[in-house]
Structures are given as structure tokens and as C-alpha cells.
Amino acid sequence: MKINWGTGIVIAFALFMTFILYFVFKVQSDSKYDNELVVDEYYKHDVHFGDEMVRIQNAHDLAQKPIISNAQEGITIVFPNIFVPNKIKGNVSLYRPSNKKLDFEVQISLSNPTLLIPKKSLVGGQWDINMEWQYEGKSYLTKETIYIN
Known part of the structure; x- marks a missing residue:
């Protein structure tokens, strides 16, 4: 099966989005990356x-x-x-x-x-x-x- 330019771009874009979503979920769920505000209110x-x-x-x-x-x-x-x-x-x-x-x-x-x-x-x-x-x-x-x- 031959992959053309359009298919390659879609695959690369999907892999990039998967990486970004993985990173966002990892940072939000792991307590060592705590996102505290300096001031509560x-x-x-x-x-x-x-x-x-x-x-x-x-x-x-x-x-x-x-x-x-x-x-x-x-x-x-x-x-x-x-x-x-x-x-x-x-x-x-x-x-x-x-x-x-x-x-x-x-x-x-x-x-x-x-x-x-x-x-x-x-x-x-x-x-x-x-x-x-x-x-x-x-x-x-x-x-x-x-x-x-």
C-alpha cells in the first residue's frame, strides 16, 4: 500500500494530537505537577x-x-x-x-x-x-x- 502526501499529513497530525492530549492528561492527573495559585482568591x-x-x-x-x-x-x-x-x-x-x-x-x-x-x-x-x-x-x-x- 502506497501512502500519498495527504495521508501522511493526516497521520502526522493525528500522532501529534495524540501526543499533546497524552501530555495534557498526564500533567493534570499527576500530583507532582501541582498547579497552585499564588493567591487563593x-x-x-x-x-x-x-x-x-x-x-x-x-x-x-x-x-x-x-x-x-x-x-x-x-x-x-x-x-x-x-x-x-x-x-x-x-x-x-x-x-x-x-x-x-x-x-x-x-x-x-x-x-x-x-x-x-x-x-x-x-x-x-x-x-x-x-x-x-x-x-x-x-x-x-x-x-x-x-x-x-
Whole structure:
């Protein structure tokens, strides 16, 4: 039996579609290819995007900004001396992009200008840090990415 061009193209197209469908079903059914969203309620979060941008701009406009760094004992957040530590309120959210179950929050309650998040509560890899804080009625949002070894 001789296969002409038209038959060959149809066979190649059918094989390609079979491969794509197999790949789609494999990825959707296998738990190691988990398709989690960063935020559970994406659309509700997106409504407040303008407020978030104002808080980010407030943090950007500061002459002296808080410093988030990776230290030997964990993640340190050092606020400048222009801020009175006990007047700073808010929380630090640590997001693990690879595993939602490792996400956690730390309340900001300071007696000195340094906040330490101990290394024992952090798994090695990438951490996205969102620090939402208020000082004298003004809200700020600082975002950083830290890599823990």
C-alpha cells in the first residue's frame, strides 16, 4: 500500500494530537505537577491592587528604608533609627513559591530596630517576603526575595 502526501499529513497530525492530549492528561492527573495559585482568591486580591501600589510607593519614597537580609541566624529586618521601634506595627509574610504548606506569617512587635526570623523555621531555597507595616498612620509594603542555603 502506497501512502500519498495527504495521508501522511493526516497521520502526522493525528500522532501529534495524540501526543499533546497524552501530555495534557498526564500533567493534570499527576500530583507532582501541582498547579497552585499564588493567591487563593485571585480576583478579590486583584481588586485591592491600587491600594497595594500606594503602600509600595510609600515604602519607596522613604529616605531610609528597612533592610531585609539573610544572616547566619536567619532573616533579619533592620528598621532605620528614624523610626521608634515600638510604634511599628504590621506583619511579615513569608511565601515559599514551591510549596504553599511552608508559608507563614510573623507579627512585627519590636523593642529594638531589628526583627529576626530564625533559620530553624526556614527551609532552604527561595522565599518571597512581603512586609506590610504601619508607622504613625501611614501604611507601607516592602517586597523582597531571599534565598536560604
